[in-house]
Amino acid sequence: MRRLIAAALSALVLSGPAAAEDLSIRFTLDWKLQGIHSWFYLAKQKGYFAAEGLDVTIDQGEGSAATVTRIMTGAYDAGFGDMNAIVQNAAVRPDEAPVMVYQIYNQPPFSILAKSSSKVTGPTDLAGLKVGAPPGSAVTKLFSALAAASGLDMASVEIIHVKPNIQEQMLIQDNVDASLVFNVTSYLNILGLGMNPDEDFRFIGYGESGLDIYSNGVMVSRKLYTEHPEAVAGLVRAINKAVMEVIADPAIGAAAVKAVEPLINEGLEEKRLDFALAYLIRSPETEALGVGAVDMDRLARTIGVIQGIYGFETAPDAATIFTPEFLPPLDERKL
Structure with a gap:
C-alpha cells in the first residue's frame, strides 16, 4: 500500500507545476556586459529565475534606446533600457511600446x-x-x-x-x-x-x-505583460532579490559578471557598481519608495520633458509607461 501511495504522489508531483517546462524569456541588456548588469546574471546564477519557473536568456545590447526597439520588434520579451525611449515610442505606438515594471536608475546617468x-x-x-x-x-x-x-x-x-x-x-x-x-x-x-x-x-x-527625469529600468513587452503577468511578477521578484544583494555587497555583483566574462577586471567593475549605487540608485526618493518604484507625478514631468524635445502631439499617460503592480513589498526593496 505504501508503495502505491508513493507512486501516486510521485505521479502528482511530476504532473504538477514543478514538472512543467519553464517559460522562456529573452532578455536584452542596454550595452556590453558591465558591473551594472550584475543583478541579472546573479539572478540567473543563483537560480532565482528558475525558482520562478523562468528560463531567462540574457544578451548584450546596443544602447538604452535600442532595448525598446528590440522588444517592440518581438526579438526580445524583456530588457534593461531607458524609460525615456518608452515615452517617445508610446506617444506614437502606444499598443506596441514596452511597459516599465522595475525602475533601477532613479537618477539619469x-x-x-x-x-x-x-x-x-x-x-x-x-x-x-x-x-x-x-x-x-x-x-x-x-x-x-x-x-x-x-x-x-x-x-x-x-x-x-x-x-x-x-x-x-x-x-x-x-x-x-x-x-x-x-x-x-x-x-x-x-x-x-x-x-x-x-x-x-x-x-x-x-x-x-535641473533635468529631473528617470532613466534605465526593467521593461517587458506588451505581449508578456498581457499574456503572462505571473511571469512578469516572477521576473521582477528574482531581479529585485539579486539587486538588493548587490546593493548590500557590490563585490558579489563584480564576481557575477566575472563568472560570465573572465577577461573583465573584477576590481574595476566593483568600482563602477559603487559609483552607480551612489549616483544613480540611492536618492531621497529611493529611500522613501524603495528600489524599483517611481513617483508618478515626477514621471508625468519626465514625460513632459520628452514631449518638449521630440514634439509629439499627445503625451502618453504615466500609468501606461510604468506599473507598480509587480513590485515586491516595500520591506523587500528598502535600502
Whole structure:
C-alpha cells in the first residue's frame, strides 16, 4: 500500500507545476556586459529565475534606446533600457511600446564631464565653450532640455561631435572644454586611462542640474505583460532579490559578471557598481519608495520633458509607461 501511495504522489508531483517546462524569456541588456548588469546574471546564477519557473536568456545590447526597439520588434520579451525611449515610442505606438515594471536608475546617468581644474561647475558655465557630444546619443539629445531647465543659452555653446570612445581623451587633450557623457561608462574609461575620476574630473549630473527625469529600468513587452503577468511578477521578484544583494555587497555583483566574462577586471567593475549605487540608485526618493518604484507625478514631468524635445502631439499617460503592480513589498526593496 505504501508503495502505491508513493507512486501516486510521485505521479502528482511530476504532473504538477514543478514538472512543467519553464517559460522562456529573452532578455536584452542596454550595452556590453558591465558591473551594472550584475543583478541579472546573479539572478540567473543563483537560480532565482528558475525558482520562478523562468528560463531567462540574457544578451548584450546596443544602447538604452535600442532595448525598446528590440522588444517592440518581438526579438526580445524583456530588457534593461531607458524609460525615456518608452515615452517617445508610446506617444506614437502606444499598443506596441514596452511597459516599465522595475525602475533601477532613479537618477539619469547623463552628465557633463569637466576637469576639476576648470571653471565649469554647472550648465551655465558652458557658455562660450566647446562641448564634446556623441551625435545621436540620448545624452546629446537631452542637452537642449537641460539647457532650458538651467537657463543656458544653447546658441552660446559650440557643440563638437565626437565618438563616444574618445570623449575623455578629447577632454584631457583640451580639444574640448567639457564632454556630455554616460557617467557610469566614463568613470571606468578615466580609470582605464590611468587618471582619478574622483579627483581629476567633475561629473555634473543632468538630474542635479535641473533635468529631473528617470532613466534605465526593467521593461517587458506588451505581449508578456498581457499574456503572462505571473511571469512578469516572477521576473521582477528574482531581479529585485539579486539587486538588493548587490546593493548590500557590490563585490558579489563584480564576481557575477566575472563568472560570465573572465577577461573583465573584477576590481574595476566593483568600482563602477559603487559609483552607480551612489549616483544613480540611492536618492531621497529611493529611500522613501524603495528600489524599483517611481513617483508618478515626477514621471508625468519626465514625460513632459520628452514631449518638449521630440514634439509629439499627445503625451502618453504615466500609468501606461510604468506599473507598480509587480513590485515586491516595500520591506523587500528598502535600502
